[in-house]
Amino acid sequence: MSLFKKKTRVGDRPVPTHIAIVMDGNGRWAKKRGLPRTAGHKVGAEAFRTIANYAKSIGLKYLSVYTFSTENWKRSEEEVNAIMELLEKYLRELIRDMDKNRVRFCFFGDLSRLSPQLQEEARIAAKESEKYAGVQVNFCLNYGGRAEIIRAAKQFAQDCADGKCKPEELTEERFSDLMYSAGVPDPELVIRPGGELRTSNFLLWQSAYAEYYFTDVLWPDFGPKELEKAIAAYNGRNRRFGGAK
Ligand code: IPE
Ligand code: IPE
Ligand code: MG
Numbered sequence: 001m002s003l004f005k006k007k008t009r010v011g012d013r014p015v016p017t018h019i020a021i022v023m024d025g026n027g028r029w030a031k032k033r034g035l036p037r038t039a040g041h042k043v044g045a046e047a048f049r050t051i052a053n054y055a056k057s058i059g060l061k062y063l064s065v066y067t068f069s070t071e072n073w074k075r076s077e078e079e080v081n082a083i084m085e086l087l088e089k090y091l092r093e094l095i096r097d098m099d100k101n102r103v104r105f106c107f108f109g110d111l112s113r114l115s116p117q118l119q120e121e122a123r124i125a126a127k128e129s130e131k132y133a134g135v136q137v138n139f140c141l142n143y144g145g146r147a148e149i150i151r152a153a154k155q156f157a158q159d160c161a162d163g164k165c166k167p168e169e170l171t172e173e174r175f176s177d178l179m180y181s182a183g184v185p186d187p188e189l190v191i192r193p194g195g196e197l198r199t200s201n202f203l204l205w206q207s208a209y210a211e212y213y214f215t216d217v218l219w220p221d222f223g224p225k226e227l228e229k230a231i232a233a234y235n236g237r238n239r240r241f242g243g244a245k
Pocket of ligand 1: 023024026027029067068072083194
């Protein structure tokens with residue numbers, strides 16, 4: 001008999017517990033259509049809505065999405081402002097429709113650099129959605145993998161300096177608990193649409209043994225069918241974790 005409950009399968013395939021996605025390719029999607037980059041971000045936000053609902057329907061437990069990186073501040077002020085405005089609007093709608101969607105929301109990243117309004121919306125979205133037990137969406141917002149590791153290292157060093165622990169007590173588990181993702185299992189599958197073959201500083205610590213899936217499909221065109229393809233590819237992989245199976 002299968003170890004997987006029916007609802008955690010796509011077709012006859014088991015679904016991973018945690019999938020992480022680099023939502024990339026919005027700008028190129030817009031450019032191809034002669035539209036401003038921000039138009040791509042708008043359609044990208046809709047693609048996210050569809051994927052989050054689909055993730056819920058297949059029984060995925062955690063979905064982490066790279067929304068804005070610590071490096072994305074390098075973009076023009078106009079583009080950054082447009083992305084932030086879209087995020088504010090998106091979070092307002094998300095809070096409004098929360099009871100209907102029943103998705104739990106978490107935020108990974110340094111939110112202190114965001115507008116007070118965005119910070120407040122993120123706080124409300126996280127607090128009010130704590131009660132939902134379905135899929136948990138982790139918005140990686142002003143997130144960078146290296147910044148996250150440095151933050152954890154500083155926290156541990158501070159705890160040592162305060163006499164709460166000793167350097168030799170640091171283990172991988174303990175360090176994981178100092179990440180934004182504390183308590184969330186590592187992603188088994190990291191998906192990057194948009195054609196680039198790199199991590200761009202996404203979940204560096206957590207993805208040590210993740211399976212990667214890259215596709216040229218641009219994020220605004222990435223729908224449930226693409227997610228199914230990624231899961232199918234994942235199920236065809238032989239995960240050895242350094243062993244010799
Ligand atoms: C991803 O799409 C969205 C963000 C990084 C905020 P891009 O804006 O990077 O789109 P491309 O890669 O330029 O096509
Ligand atoms: C990664 O995409 C960040 C997000 C999707 C939020 P980028 O477009 O910023 O990555 P690079 O610049 O191609 O590495
Ligand atoms: Mg990009």
